[in-house]
Amino acid sequence: MNYSNHTQIKLGFILFLLFFSCKKDKRNQNLTGLNLLRGELQLCGTGQFGDINFSESCSYETRETFNLAIALLHSFEYVEAEKAFVKVIDQDPECAMAYWGVAMSIYHGLWAPPTPSVLTKGKKLIAISKKLPKSEKATQYIEAIGAFYDNWKTIDNQTRKEKYARKMLEMYQKYNDDTEVSVFYALALRASALPTDQSYLKQREAGKILEELFKKEPNHPGIAHYIIHSYDYPELAKLGLSTARRYANIAPNSAHAQHMPSHIFTRLGLWDESISANLRSAESAICYAESVAPGAHWDEEVHAMDYLVYAYLQTGNNKLAYEQYKYLKSFKEIFPPNFKIAYTAAAIPARLAVENKNWYEAAQLNLLQNLDIEWNKFPWQTSLLHFAKALGNIHLNNLEAVQNELNVLHAAKQKLTIINDDYKANQVAIQIKTIDAWLNFKNGHTDKAIELMKTAAEMESKTSKHPVTPGEILPADELLADMFLMLKKPQQALNYYELNLKKHPNRFNGLYGAAVSANQLGNKNKALKYFNLLIQQSKKSDSDRPEIAEANTFLNQYVP
Template identity: 50%
Template sequence: MKTLNLIFPVCILLFLGFSCNFKKIKSEDLSDLNLLQGDITLCGNGDFGEVSFSISCEEDVRKKFDLAISLLHSFEYSEAEKAFAQIIADDPDCAMAYWGVAMSNFHSLWLQSGTAYLEKGALALELARSLVRDEREKAYILALSKFYEDWETQSHQERAHRFELAMEKVYREFPDDKEAAIFYALALRATADPNDKTYKAQRKSGAILESIYPNQPDHPGIAHYIIHNYDYPELANLALATARKYAQIAPSSAHAQHMPSHIFTRLGLWEESINSNLNSTSSAICYAESIDPDGHWDEELHGMDYLVYAYLQKGETKKALEQLEYLKTFKKVFPENFKVAYTVAAIPSRIALETKDWILASNLEMPSIELNWEKFPWQESILYFARAMGSIRNGDVNQAKEELELLKANHEQLVRMKQIYESNQVQIQIKTVEAWISMFQGNQTEAVAMMRAAAEMEYHTNKHPVTPGEVLPAGELLGDLLMESKLPAEALIAYEYDLTQHPKRFNGLYGAAKAAELSGNHSLSISYFKQMIDLTNLNEIERKEIVEAKEFLAKN
């Protein structure tokens, strides 16, 4: 029996992938890992919130480990990896530092491109397994290994779900470990079904985080992930107080400065969104100047898209155009990823479509920033969609049909790439363009039915975190099409429902006001025109709709 008692734990360790022959890390092991090196770049006062993560590594590295975890919780991934690399340099046998490297390469809420991050993460965890002795740390390392195992054959979503289940086990086994609860909550959010309008996973994740928040009010991950969980029209109010606090918790993080604007956008708090993203882009510029003075960091572009969206909802076209002109000066961006591609396509498209400059929309071209658009068919489709809608409204159905074929080709490519969410987004654009082509060909009944289907599809699909909102919501476009069809009462219903999903949108309020006026509901028309005026800075009137609203209110 003594022999069995000795052998059994060894078998368990080997089965879990942990070596019992703990090895010393060699220089060639670290060379293969190709860690990000150098000083950690911190803008502002270097404050990223308060984290206390217990580890068994040398006492001297524990403070640095807490900083690395703070960076990780605010999605400052590159700087987090640098911090973990410094820990490895000081204590090469610190197993959790290698776990940290793997976590820094797992961007749980984003679908990454390429395989380099998977190779690095898998190797880092292999080294972690060869070093770990602490049972709790083994559990963390095993859980993350579930994401990196079989990455050559298993999809991102399948592996992320395995990680979620494994993190739940860590959360259950170590109930006093609040970091386990926080990382489990993030895993729940990462695997939430985008088509589940009950938000079951998000609510569960949010409840876990809210139970911890009172005792750790300055923890960056808790606030950050609460915002991500409630970044939906039906839930946004639950995160408003947290959103207003997060930027104060981690003032040195560009992402922390930006994230509150997700909730501000959901609630139509445009001035707060603008201030949030002005702070975020400023912090991102500071970071870029330290990393690559000739380049622009993706976090700056991400904030710019939200800025443009908010400016347009306030009727401040000039300020939106200033952001576009600034974007046109960019030559180098880093890293080349989906956020950059989205912003580059979305900003010019938003401005043309939101201001109803159909000639500009039909002639849009890709900005001069060099990107491999074959990697980003969803983002590229935004421009095709804008050109198609501009062409239709200019009466050039032939050009619209050409853009439609480009949309269909990109949809097929996304289906082949198994990017389900993205392919659905392009499918909504296809349905919308087909509806408007049908409308301008005189098939009004068919057009309305097709546009209703597009809007319904969009309402059943959650917004991606990369965007403040669709370049034109399908529900709002349904209202526009019904107005073109001389059906103002039905248009009013469409606009009003879309405003519940996209509160205080400039064009949605204008459409509702006009539809109410033409339906004979003058009191409601007055209400919507007043809401438009309340959104805008009357000293900077730049939209003819504002002039119309003022004239209508003066008469009524």
């Protein structure tokens, strides 16, 4: 090689390095301020999250990581999904779909609306991805989620979710033979459903699409997961039972995949299955927390605990239910301090008190302070505890204290109304109506009390359950039945207990109330039926609930 050629090659190499360096600097500048999550993936177990083959991933070298990121995304393992997509970005900065993946990882359509910082991040990610080379299908994916992030300062969350769903519909109509397009469309459709729409048209349509896909791809985590979310309603839950029993095995290393089947089990009153699912979920969540933040507790563990306590209470197992509460009170650090943790921290003590009709305990409740929760940011969650306190004080005749709790509930409703969170404002409105009803009852205005309680029950019947909760602190129908029973009107009480049991199968207090009402009516066969059910579902718990003792005493009268 002569000197001239050597100089040209060297010069060319230097120019290449300068070009690459400038390009790299430009890319880094594009990513500045995005707070992308990086680091080694923390996957407990063997990293099994189901089978994914996403056709719009980028370079061959990143395909395995990209598919893992999609699998994690489909099981709502959002943090690890983002880290996996960022690994793809770091390895292949020109991969437009990796930026899409991060934007999808921070879009939690079924949960609380994103914060401004999240929306800003999403919009920047979409802007970067739009400038990169990509296929026509990738362009449509990016434009679809971009519709959610566009104009977020002026367009409300629900409208933007609907815009995203319409864009995904266009994709689905064009690529309905593409599994991932179909799955993401079904999720977008389900997420856009209004909680007040009890026709469940969107949920049914999403479920129909997913069920057809599940026949072809029985090990796909997103298909199974979103079937459960589509059918997480009393009227639809049976449609999701077989899938619920399979999902945990599809993604065994996902804490959320272990928990999610319990949504269906709870709808159907299958308490033993719910308990098993949430014990596995909590164990998986603890494993994850030990990897990323030793000594802290992840929100998936806390979320599982709420469902555990609810299921334990329905089996009459106060011992294990209170152990969960004691354990929660021992926590010193949680992550992230979000709406799920706030809900559980308020709901568990409220449930324990009012489900047991321990009115003194209910009246003494206070928000947990050992957890890093800014309670003023969670008016709906705090209302759960103040609702329980109000009920406790009513039954103790501390009516002045009840008014104080009502004032807190009205303030919570006003906060939610101001921020246009109509669903949660309505939930608090139901609580207010219920407390008004019981106040009137205590003051001897029984006709007014029944009227108000019927209104509360009707309001509740028209509102779907939020995915964060296994159920209301106390169902309005059940409280109305309790009121009729106290008025010595067992037929009306039985009617409402049975109505409530259709919506909340195998609730402990519902079964007990129905049995007592039937017995007072002289309907021994129906009393036997409900007392037997109560005994059957509590037989594994060694329950010390007085209702169980009463049931056994009644049943022993009819043993040959």
